[in-house]
Amino acid sequence: MRNLLGTFRSVPSIAALIVLVLILFAAIFGEPLFGDAARNPDVLNAELGPSLAQPFGTDQLGRDVFARTVVSAGPTLLRALLSGLGAAAVGTVLGVAISLQRGRPRLQSLAQRVLETSLAFPALLTAIFVTAVLGSSGSAATIGIGLALIPGLARLAQSMSASIVERDFVRAAEQLGLRRPKILFREVVPNLAETMVTAAASATALALIAVSALSFLQLGVQAPDFDWGTVLAAGLSRIYSAPWAALGPAAFITVTGASIAYLADAIGRRANRRAVIAATGPSARPEAVTGDDDIVLDVRGLSVSFATPMGEVTPVRGVDLTVRRGEIVGIVGESGSGKSVTSMAIAELLPPNARVRADRWTMVAPAEGEPADAASRRRWMAQRIGVVFQDAMTSLNPAMRVGRQISESARVHRGLGRSEAQALAVERLGEVRVAAPELRVGQFPHEFSGGMRQRVVIATGMINHPDLLIADEPTTALDVTVQDEVLALLRHLNRQDGSSIVFISHDLAVVSELCDRVLVMYGGTIVEELPADQLAEPQHPYTRALLAASPTLDTVQHLAAIPGNPPDPAMYPPGCPFAPRCPHVSDRCAEPVSLVSVGTGHRVACVLAADDRADSSDVEVPA
Amino acid sequence: MLRLDDVTVRFRAGRGWFDAVRGVDLEVPPGGTLGLVGESGSGKSTVAKAAAGFVPVTAGRVFLGDMELSAQRGRALRSARRRLQVVFQDPYASLNPRRSVGEIITQAASTTGRTRVESERRTHELLDRTGLGARAFHRYPHEFSGGQRQRIAIARALAADPEVIIADEPTSALDVSVQAAVLELLRELQEETGVSMLFISHNLAVVRAVAQRVAVMYLGRIVEIGPSDQVFSSPEHPYTRTLLDAVPEIGGRPGRTRLALGDDIPDPRFRPSGCSFHTRCPVGVRCDPERTVCSDEEPTLTLGDHMVACHFPLSVTSRSAVNGIE
Ligand SMILES: Nc1ncnc2c1ncn2[C@@H]1O[C@H](COP(=O)(O)OP(=O)(O)OP(=O)(O)O)[C@@H](O)[C@H]1O
Ligand code: SF4
Ligand code: SF4
Ligand SMILES: [Mg+2]
Numbered sequence: 001m002r003n004l005l006g007t008f009r010s011v012p013s014i015a016a017l018i019v020l021v022l023i024l025f026a027a028i029f030g031e032p033l034f035g036d037a038a039r040n041p042d043v044l045n046a047e048l049g050p051s052l053a054q055p056f057g058t059d060q061l062g063r064d065v066f067a068r069t070v071v072s073a074g075p076t077l078l079r080a081l082l083s084g085l086g087a088a089a090v091g092t093v094l095g096v097a098i099s100l101q102r103g104r105p106r107l108q109s110l111a112q113r114v115l116e117t118s119l120a121f122p123a124l125l126t127a128i129f130v131t132a133v134l135g136s137s138g139s140a141a142t143i144g145i146g147l148a149l150i151p152g153l154a155r156l157a158q159s160m161s162a163s164i165v166e167r168d169f170v171r172a173a174e175q176l177g178l179r180r181p182k183i184l185f186r187e188v189v190p191n192l193a194e195t196m197v198t199a200a201a202s203a204t205a206l207a208l209i210a211v212s213a214l215s216f217l218q219l220g221v222q223a224p225d226f227d228w229g230t231v232l233a234a235g236l237s238r239i240y241s242a243p244w245a246a247l248g249p250a251a252f253i254t255v256t257g258a259s260i261a262y263l264a265d266a267i268g269r270r271a272n273r274r275a276v277i278a279a280t281g282p283s284a285r286p287e288a289v290t291g292d293d294d295i296v297l298d299v300r301g302l303s304v305s306f307a308t309p310m311g312e313v314t315p316v317r318g319v320d321l322t323v324r325r326g327e328i329v330g331i332v333g334e335s336g337s338g339k340s341v342t343s344m345a346i347a348e349l350l351p352p353n354a355r356v357r358a359d360r361w362t363m364v365a366p367a368e369g370e371p372a373d374a375a376s377r378r379r380w381m382a383q384r385i386g387v388v389f390q391d392a393m394t395s396l397n398p399a400m401r402v403g404r405q406i407s408e409s410a411r412v413h414r415g416l417g418r419s420e421a422q423a424l425a426v427e428r429l430g431e432v433r434v435a436a437p438e439l440r441v442g443q444f445p446h447e448f449s450g451g452m453r454q455r456v457v458i459a460t461g462m463i464n465h466p467d468l469l470i471a472d473e474p475t476t477a478l479d480v481t482v483q484d485e486v487l488a489l490l491r492h493l494n495r496q497d498g499s500s501i502v503f504i505s506h507d508l509a510v511v512s513e514l515c516d517r518v519l520v521m522y523g524g525t526i527v528e529e530l531p532a533d534q535l536a537e538p539q540h541p542y543t544r545a546l547l548a549a550s551p552t553l554d555t556v557q558h559l560a561a562i563p564g565n566p567p568d569p570a571m572y573p574p575g576c577p578f579a580p581r582c583p584h585v586s587d588r589c590a591e592p593v594s595l596v597s598v599g600t601g602h603r604v605a606c607v608l609a610a611d612d613r614a615d616s617s618d619v620e621v622p623a
Numbered sequence: 624m625l626r627l628d629d630v631t632v633r634f635r636a637g638r639g640w641f642d643a644v645r646g647v648d649l650e651v652p653p654g655g656t657l658g659l660v661g662e663s664g665s666g667k668s669t670v671a672k673a674a675a676g677f678v679p680v681t682a683g684r685v686f687l688g689d690m691e692l693s694a695q696r697g698r699a700l701r702s703a704r705r706r707l708q709v710v711f712q713d714p715y716a717s718l719n720p721r722r723s724v725g726e727i728i729t730q731a732a733s734t735t736g737r738t739r740v741e742s743e744r745r746t747h748e749l750l751d752r753t754g755l756g757a758r759a760f761h762r763y764p765h766e767f768s769g770g771q772r773q774r775i776a777i778a779r780a781l782a783a784d785p786e787v788i789i790a791d792e793p794t795s796a797l798d799v800s801v802q803a804a805v806l807e808l809l810r811e812l813q814e815e816t817g818v819s820m821l822f823i824s825h826n827l828a829v830v831r832a833v834a835q836r837v838a839v840m841y842l843g844r845i846v847e848i849g850p851s852d853q854v855f856s857s858p859e860h861p862y863t864r865t866l867l868d869a870v871p872e873i874g875g876r877p878g879r880t881r882l883a884l885g886d887d888i889p890d891p892r893f894r895p896s897g898c899s900f901h902t903r904c905p906v907g908v909r910c911d912p913e914r915t916v917c918s919d920e921e922p923t924l925t926l927g928d929h930m931v932a933c934h935f936p937l938s939v940t941s942r943s944a945v946n947g948i949e
Contacts, residue, residue, distance in 0.1 A: 168717035171677060172776075176734045176783055178702035186730075190721035334798040335769070362818050449888070450663065479662040479825050484869040506798055536874040549803035551776040551828040553855055553870055559832055561804035567769065569642055 012222035016259035027074035035068035056248035085202030087149035094158025121147040141220040201264030301359035315569035326498040330511035386461035388471040396445040403441025428459040449481035523577025624819040625651040630683035656820040708780035712770035712792035718764040725760035731782035732865030749778040770801030849929030859931035
């Protein structure tokens, strides 16, 4: 209920709500207040113009048109509700019933075909036909419109519930041996309700218009009964001499219909609402520097905050990341540790509610010097950094040819023509070792296997031959064999073109096989940085725990789970983020800890490591 | 406990048909765990679905204890299904978002004929046992992380007092540390309740950690099956070997010689002749033209405790031959 109230908080929603309340009043009190004025003829005052007492004037028999409009609100609305809600109820039951016939595919497809066919007829035509056959009357129109609305609603309910029925929780209920109706009632209907309520409201709005239309065509209520449609028809014959007699009831129909439709839409939108929040402030951006050509990217003290409905959260807090030319840097960490946010910040791909800060952030400028205006800067960025996302299936558009998707960014940013772009796509597909690239570019993603698709995504990221390729869990969804193939490809691209790669993963073993250097992230900070070949002997308690939790082919002993859960970015502890789960925690861990060097290329953010360093004097002191 | 006897599952594909699972024999030992591994598209999940009755078996039979599950209909089937529970891969799709955790588990507990009070008591026990805590009872699935949701799903499965649990990739949506906790939980619960388990995963290291026996599937067929120790340390089938070789390891495995696959897994609708693996096999006819038997004749599983379906199992092929073809 609170949900529903929340829907009505915008100005148009409030206006729509007020309209409906007024109409409801008219429907209830219209008859006792205006009944006489609406029904009793007064021939002497026929066809009067609008006045204060009779704002829409009077009709051919001298009856007050306004009073007739108000009085007929009740019956009109009642019929609209009956056919709209009735159709929604019947449609829901029908749709769900069809979707449940999985065991009888023939019956199901027959029913679906009948639905599709009846959808092909215009609803209003169906309504007119049925009403005419039943003998024109108010009830005939109600039934006709209801019947006409059923197929659309049934289709909606069918496709919705078909997708719910396929969900695992319904399978689980079946596996418990529950009866069909119980499964339907407990598992399917609650997940369907919101959509169908919205659809029922939309249907009512449509029915309102249709009821009026049928009466207007003399197919609905017959004299002496009347509704908005007949009042409108009576007024329309004099539209030039007395426009208000027609415009008045027409306005009632339109405004009421629009209000119901708007509210239905608002309820629906609220159901799918996602918070949209403005940016919290200016974000930092990389500067281009001419100079050390060996360093592709250098960022210090990178922090990212998001404005959320619960206030600002900062999932990345002070990350340093340096990538040299030709280097593969791995970032490992658990879900929510900030790996993706870090990499998206570097690629400048964060949503507008994000705010990025950095102490220093440099990238090497192109030979022709630093780009001047914003547009050329964006172009430059797009060419410097390529991105490969985790899920090949969702990052490819199933309806677009592969070649086009690969070359999209080159067309946008480099203004390449069609054939040039196509040629480039063929070249890149060849580079990611797809056989017969000139044939493959014309195919659609579903014609590729999982591993091939991931190559396509990599080719997309490589289109501009970027200096830096960011690959966010590109192998997580893949089989070991395909993963092996993708890792080999990344290695090959790195050796051949000297492209640098930032490779993100939650799998220590994958990172150790591919990368030169590894950053371990926890709670939005880097807790350990080490050469990949030293991953078997990490020093930070978190990295050690992660290692002990990773199954290997020789694991026969128990896996050591890490107790507790990773910290929520909204509530990071002030000191070491791992403190709540660390077996070595002490009072000193409540103070912020920073990375200290414990060996060549090996830095650890832990008070224990700092102790060790103080004990031995032969380790290098960090700058 | 759970036994699949020559099970075939046939699906319609466009105008024709293809066998997603072909003549599979499997047995999940009482109180033990059988692991099932293979690439995506090999038919692992179809085996699970056929065993659980989500898809009808085209040929062959599924037994639960002495009862033929695949022959049950109507009420008998409904009451039989309870004895075999499933833990699904996606913890976000397997819990009804509109029902509280307590309702979800209590409903499962009540299917065994417990009264309402008894079911709720059992639910509290399970919430406690799976580490979710009593407060979880009135909360909704969206309030929990992936790992916690998987615990809820495990609690639901156990609430029905099943004899067999089928776990289809139960940890592949989870983080490593969470995965370890869920695997440990499953193992402890198995020790306590004696439930048997069919554990499906494409992650060989995970299967290694939980299963006493392991079966390897390729294009709808079991190509190797045996005790985990033996299959993992001395695989007989070239496919098993290539799978193991593809597993990344921290620091790499010393002295590892890798057998690499030729190609992607073929479309199961167009299964290669003879041994289905011959288009990719690093020791078969693709690499040794004299071994024409690979493409002509389909090998059958040998007999014994460690079984393999290959004309040239690796222990027979000399090591030098293997290394030479690499
Ligand atoms: N647009 C956003 N608005 C608010 N919070 C966000 C947004 N994007 C990410 N976050 C939060 O930032 C934190 C870090 O997220 P991130 O995606 O970087 O984690 P990750 O390490 O990549 O995890 P995974 O392994 O699950 O991909 C999470 O708590 C996430 O909820
Ligand atoms: S700083 Fe303290 S709590 Fe953090 S990892 Fe080190 S010992 Fe553990
Ligand atoms: S039968 Fe031949 S092709 Fe098949 S796995 Fe054995 S060696 Fe390879
Ligand atoms: Mg991520």
